[in-house]
Amino acid sequence: MAVAPKDYYQVLGVSRTATEDEIRKEYRSLARQHHPDLNPGKKSSEDRFKEINEAYEVLSDKEKRAHYDQLGTDPRGSNGFHNNGDGYSEEHDADGFSDFFQSAFGGRRARGGRGGASFRMAGEDVNATIGLTLEEAHRGVVRSIRLAGVTGQIKSLDVTIPSGVRDGSAIRLAGQGEPGTDGAPAGDLYLHVEIEPHVLFQLLGDDIQVDLPVTPWEALLGAKVNVPTLDNQVEMTIPAGSQAGQRLRLRRQGLQKRDGGRGDEYVKLKIVVPPSPTAREKELFEQLAAESRFNPRDPLAGGN
Numbered sequence: 355m356a357v358a359p360k361d362y363y364q365v366l367g368v369s370r371t372a373t374e375d376e377i378r379k380e381y382r383s384l385a386r387q388h389h390p391d392l393n394p395g396k397k398s399s400e401d402r403f404k405e406i407n408e409a410y411e412v413l414s415d416k417e418k419r420a421h422y423d424q425l426g427t428d429p430r431g432s433n434g435f436h437n438n439g440d441g442y443s444e445e446h447d448a449d450g451f452s453d454f455f456q457s458a459f460g461g462r463r464a465r466g467g468r469g470g471a472s473f474r475m476a477g478e479d480v481n482a483t484i485g486l487t488l489e490e491a492h493r494g495v496v497r498s499i500r501l502a503g504v505t506g507q508i509k510s511l512d513v514t515i516p517s518g519v520r521d522g523s524a525i526r527l528a529g530q531g532e533p534g535t536d537g538a539p540a541g542d543l544y545l546h547v548e549i550e551p552h553v554l555f556q557l558l559g560d561d562i563q564v565d566l567p568v569t570p571w572e573a574l575l576g577a578k579v580n581v582p583t584l585d586n587q588v589e590m591t592i593p594a595g596s597q598a599g600q601r602l603r604l605r606r607q608g609l610q611k612r613d614g615g616r617g618d619e620y621v622k623l624k625i626v627v628p629p630s631p632t633a634r635e636k637e638l639f640e641q642l643a644a645e646s647r648f649n650p651r652d653p654l655a656g657g658n
Contacts, residue, residue, distance in 0.1 A: 487549075576591070
């Protein structure tokens, strides 16, 4: 019986001009998908894995690939190869290699033979996103997460998030990625931090900012007011003559840093008038309007 030529490029789903990196990437994806360890009892996966492994054995080796490409002048197809066809043999040896491989390459196997289900492959790294509140990022927290692996199995983990993590940072959990095959090490899990928007605070790197409403008389005369922070409330002095939009600083009331320090909190003043003034309040404002000669629209008067 004749030996069926095999289109290894088609097996891996790459072009004949594919680079080594492209071939390696597609191989790893397919091999992990069809590896017998991850598909126990599925004969179709085992056969597909052997086919993928054989294709990579040839295309990842420069000498074999060059020899294989020379065979592509066979007139039976546009590229000279068929996956299989009527009247052709599709037997595999003990290492998982087809008759075509044996006839084309004999015993010339690169790197000791990757064929068969005994191939060791390290697990892939896994990337996931974890959302944290501003307080959780500041203080640290233990979170329970659930991840679905390539086999669909759900894995639960209790993850300790250290204090001081920042938006966009990654937490590495060694060995918690996809499992390796045939005793090879598992990959790692990378949790990418996304800090959720806060109802009060804006995040400014290590610092935070809060808008603080104050009355016109508090801004004019000065006052002591309570200001929210990440930990509690603190009393802050509003200087007399403060302006709308002015920022005051509370030192070391920002986010915890990984080195043990802390950022600052900025308090942005927002002057608010009474929405429903009483008759007496309106009378007092009218007296102020009649008495005052201040025009905030006159640059010489100090207005903005």
